[in-house]
Amino acid sequence: MPGMTFWFEFASTYSYLAAMRIGPLARDAGVEVRWRPFLLGPTFRAQGWNTSPFNIYAAKGRNMWRDVERQAAGLGLPPVVRPDPFPQNGLLAARTATFGEGAAWGPGFVRAVFTAEFAEGRDISDPAGLAALLDGLGQPGHEILARAGTDQSVKDRLRLVTDDAQAQGIFGAPSFVPDDGELFWGNDRLEEALAWAAAG
Template sequence: MSREIEFWFDFSSPYAYFAALEIEALAARHQREVKWRPFLLGPAFSATGMQPLVQMPMRGDYAKHDWARLARRRGIPFALPASFPAATQIAARAFYWLEAEQPSLASRFVRAVFQAYFGEGREVHAPGEIVSLAARLGADAERLSTALQDPALKALLRAKTDEALARQIFGAPFIIVDGEAFWGSDRLGMVDEWLQRGGW
């Protein structure tokens, strides 16, 4: 049995932001480790016929209300950026480079991107912004900046996105424990119970 909790997400997902703030504590309670797996929701939307929530009548307005309500309930900052939903491939590529080259920074980078984008409402998806954010954590800015244009890193993110679709991951966040998949931040309580009970 794997000791990992897979956390599949897109940096543009507010629900992934909320779940990302809790998943490590949940994992620690069960002596597990989080395996962060950013991917791109765009291909998933194409495969399922879905759209970003804010582009859907009625559902978009509800989602905006729900995000603000969740933030108030949990006492955490939330500010929907003007660019939302933004393309997130630069942040995702940066994560995979950090995971390979400076792994101690990878999880901190995830939290930093989410905090900047949804906690502070900052525009952080341009290459310069991503490199600057990573550098403040201790990343090698010059090497990361070069790597972001590397075809191999672009191919890696495409492969992770293809893997997500092949595994029927169609939204964010998707949490997988011991082969069992849970979709949505509202399933964290169920994930916790599943780990406690050993499934059902």
């Protein structure tokens, strides 16, 4: 089966939209998706930014939030709630998703975190909240959080994956990379990326 890597960042509004719709689209296209969390902070810092460009450029930020509201409504998702602060600290969530990469519960956890963040405005840096999301998926939340938050191999894996994203030229999220290495950036390129991946 052809494959594609879905690179996402928990602070990314458009990663939220992509995460909520990629599953059925990939199944219909016959493409296996690898869900890969990474951190955009190092990429932003390399460009001289200390926060999201949607905060730096106010007009761009206003348009982004309205665009995300429209798209979420079109997908039948709950009304968008802007988390405070934005962007959220998604480090622990990213480590947990890294720990769960390839596990059956992994995509469900990612969607649950994004829903908590952008549909409910919850703090995704809160370990108790993340543990509750895992519990809701039938997983031992506190056990997984303890491992994800302290295991050096998980921390190293996320760091290496983030470095790999930069090495591949990934500069934003969501990004989609089919098996041949072609890079597609943005939620609005998801269908095109899946079609490319399916064509081999």
